Structures are given as C-alpha cells and as structure tokens.
Amino acid sequence: MLLLAPCFAISFVLPIVLSDGNLGFRANLTKLNPPTNITIVDRQLGELTITWKDNLSEDMKKWSDVRYLFEFKYFDSDDWQEDSRHQVPEYMRTFELHRGVSLRVKNILLDKQRSIVINESNWTVKNIQPPPGDQETLVSNFSCIIYNHSSMNCTWRKGSKAPTDTEYVMYYRQSETTRRCIHYFTKNGRSGCQVDQGIYDAEENILICVNGSNNTGTIRSYYAELDPQEYEIYNPPVNLKVLPNLTVKWDMPPGYVTNINCFAFELEVTDLDEENVHLFNAYWMLLMLAIITAMTGLLLLFAFRRCKVLETVFEPIPDPQKKFKALFEEYNGDFQNWINYQIPISKADECHPVVVEESSTSEA
Ligand SMILES: *[C@@H]1O[C@H](CO)[C@@H](O)[C@H](O)[C@H]1NC(C)=O
Ligand SMILES: *[C@@H]1O[C@H](CO)[C@@H](O)[C@H](O)[C@H]1NC(C)=O
Ligand SMILES: *[C@@H]1O[C@H](CO)[C@@H](O)[C@H](O)[C@H]1NC(C)=O
Ligand SMILES: *[C@@H]1O[C@H](CO)[C@@H](O)[C@H](O)[C@H]1NC(C)=O
Ligand SMILES: *[C@@H]1O[C@H](CO)[C@@H](O)[C@H](O)[C@H]1NC(C)=O
C-alpha cells in the first residue's frame, strides 16, 4: 500500500502539470514558422532526397508532435499530388524531372495526447527546373516491355527538334545499380534499346533515363519509373500433361524465381465435339450458298421474262419474208410505200421496263 501511494500521486498530478504547460504553450502560439532551407540531393535517374529545416522552437517540439506535410506538382499540371505526412524532415522519391516539378512542405503541430491538429504553418515551395535543352528534343512516346523474366526492350520516337543524328543513350537503375543500355536498334521508325538479363527483381521498380548528346544543341533528358509486373509479358507454362484420370498438370516456365503464389494460370479447354459443330456450320454455309445461287438464278429468270428477252432469245431465227409479208405480197417490195402504212414494230419486242410496268398496272 505504501508503494502504491506515490504511483497514485504521480498519475494524478502529472496530467495536470502537462495540460497546464500545454495551455500556456497554446496561449503563446502566435505564429507557426513554415519550414526553411529545403535541400535537394540528386540520387540519379530522377530519384531525389529532399530535406528541410522545420524552423520551430524547441518549446513547440516539447509540447506537441511535429509532422511535415509534403506535396508536389509538375509544371504541366494544376494538381498537387500525394499529401504524405512525415515524422522526419527528409523524404526520398522519384520524379519525372523532364516535366519540371514544384515541391512544397509545411509544419503541422499535433496535440500529443489526442493527435489532433493544433496548428499548421504556411507552405514553403521549392521549384526544380526541368533539365536543360528544348522540350521538343525529348524522346516521345516512350514505352517498354519486360520479357523472359529478366530482359527488357524500350522504344521511343526522336524528339521533333532533336538534330537528325542525335544519339540517345538509355540508362536504367535497379537494386541501387545504374547501368547503361548497350544494344540499340531501330524498328518501324522507332528507336530502342534492349537490356539482356538486366532486370533482377520483379518487385522493385526500374528507373530509366534517356538522354542524348549533340554538339549543336542540348538534348533534354527523359525520366521514367516502371513497375516491372505491369510491363512483363510472361512466358507460357511448360511440360503440359493430361493424366489418364483427366488431371491436367504443368510446370512454371524456367527463370521465374518469384513466389509461385504470385502467379495465376488460365486453363482453356476446347471440346472436340464442338469442332464437329463447326463442321456442321460449314455444311450449312454450303447449303445456304446453294440456295442463294438457286434463288438468284430464279430471280434472274423472272427478270428476263418480264423484259421478254428470254422470248426473243428462244424465238426462231426471224425470216424477213415472214415479217415483211405485206411488203412483198401487197406492196410488191416497195419499201417506202409499205412503211407509210405500217404500224410501228411491237414494243413487246424491245426490253423496255417502263412500258411493261405501265401495262401491268393497267391490267391490275
Ligand atoms: C508563454 O510566454 C510567457 C511569456 O512570454 C512565458 O513566461 C511562458 O514560459 C511561455 N509558456 C510556454 C509554455 O512556452
Ligand atoms: C502565411 O502567408 C500569408 C500570406 O502569404 C501571411 O499573411 C501570413 O502571415 C503567413 N502566416 C504565417 C504563420 O507565416
Ligand atoms: C541548409 O541545409 C544545408 C544542408 O543540410 C546546410 O549545409 C546549410 O547550412 C543549411 N542552411 C541554413 C541556412 O540552415
Ligand atoms: C494557428 O494559430 C493562430 C494563433 O493562435 C491562429 O490564429 C490560427 O487560426 C491557427 N491556425 C490553424 C490552422 O489552426
Ligand atoms: C505510341 O506508340 C504506340 C505503339 O508503341 C502507338 O500505338 C501510339 O499510337 C503512339 N502514340 C503516339 C502519340 O505516337
């Protein structure tokens, strides 16, 4: 009991002292300084370490928890991104530096007990200008594929204002190692570089920088960061087997050291009976073709009949004597005289749809 007494005393008294000081501190809080001295250390290929000084009094840090709110915005965008809170005045992140980027950070004071915001400072902004060189000398439409576990092909188009003989050079970085790509190629008007066996870790992002050299002008460097799993084209499984009890088995393609649980497989089964149904469709298609041919034939026959061309075709070879019977029998071969008394040649002998239509309408 004697031992417990001081414990009670402490637990009873301490909070009162704390909140007293807290109240005094709060009453003294007139202006919260924004952070100062933002310093940037370039760690290659767009990866930066950013540090700052909070410029807060030791008193403030004693009576409250200090947090730092960090945001960034590319020059070509209106949106501030990623409002991450940090406990230490240091942050490491990768940026697409060719776009130019503004960073901003502010101090936040939290109530020690309840972790609610007591006060915030203004922002301190730092701009990182894009690397030198015209915007149009940048590579454009940059894209990569990762294949066969550890290889990577990246391709791009030349910047429109880059001199024709500009040589772009690609650097890539993973597992703290920066390497220069060696095997360059041109394919379908795009330039590219092939990295052979250079990707070590499917779960670690790859940093890329494509810069170029030319004496007449500066080529602006291009920065990208890729998640390998998003860009990987996987090799198919191997040793596919169907056991007599219809169990299907296969093995992982070689080279993938990643946890097997990260992989999903897709099994596609084609029913051979269904192939007969295809056959069936081909049979039906042939049948339809035959029917369509027959129908077309019939239609043509009908059309010909309407025009009476068919009749003309099957008519016996005309005998002028027969046709011009009167010419010879009554006019004694005098054509001029005969023609004056002739009714015109029957319209039915000509293909003249309009006339036929009219007569059929009047019949109806
Ligand atoms: C508040 O300001 C007063 C007078 O300036 C000072 O005596 C006191 O120690 C301050 N309190 C705290 C908690 O900083
Ligand atoms: C925050 O910025 C505004 C305007 O820029 C200024 O008037 C104000 O005093 C600043 N506040 C602090 C705490 O520095
Ligand atoms: C800013 O930070 C850098 C590196 O941390 C340091 O060398 C420099 O003295 C600081 N400047 C000020 C004014 O605090
Ligand atoms: C920060 O403290 C000052 C002085 O007490 C107060 O005027 C201001 O409204 C506070 N700001 C916030 C965001 O709480
Ligand atoms: C970029 O490249 C892809 C193929 O790699 C192509 O489909 C697309 O049209 C290109 N876009 C532009 C703007 O050139």
Ligand SMILES: *[C@@H]1O[C@H](CO)[C@@H](O)[C@H](O)[C@H]1NC(C)=O
């Ligand atoms: C894939 O990589 C293996 C070695 O890991 C190599 O033997 C094989 O030739 C590569 N296949 C292709 C298509 O590049």
Ligand SMILES: *[C@@H]1O[C@H](CO)[C@@H](O)[C@H](O)[C@H]1NC(C)=O
């Ligand atoms: C990668 O590029 C090389 C060089 O052009 C080419 O031989 C290879 O087929 C490409 N690989 C893929 C998967 O496109």
Ligand SMILES: *[C@@H]1O[C@H](CO)[C@@H](O)[C@H](O)[C@H]1NC(C)=O
């Ligand atoms: C291109 O980037 C690499 C890696 O950061 C660097 O070592 C090299 O000097 C740069 N080249 C040019 C021409 O800027």
Ligand SMILES: *[C@@H]1O[C@H](CO)[C@@H](O)[C@H](O)[C@H]1NC(C)=O
């Ligand atoms: C730069 O471009 C000019 C003009 O196209 C060319 O004459 C020169 O050789 C290039 N220099 C380099 C280092 O590529």
Ligand SMILES: *[C@@H]1O[C@H](CO)[C@@H](O)[C@H](O)[C@H]1NC(C)=O
């Ligand atoms: C199928 O056969 C294999 C080997 O004979 C056996 O390991 C497996 O358990 C069988 N599967 C079923 C569903 O019977």
Ligand SMILES: CC(=O)N[C@H]1CO[C@H](CO)[C@@H](O)[C@@H]1O
């Ligand atoms: C506590 C602290 O470091 N305060 C400094 C904040 O920054 C101003 C100038 O920017 C200095 O005058 C203060 O001493």
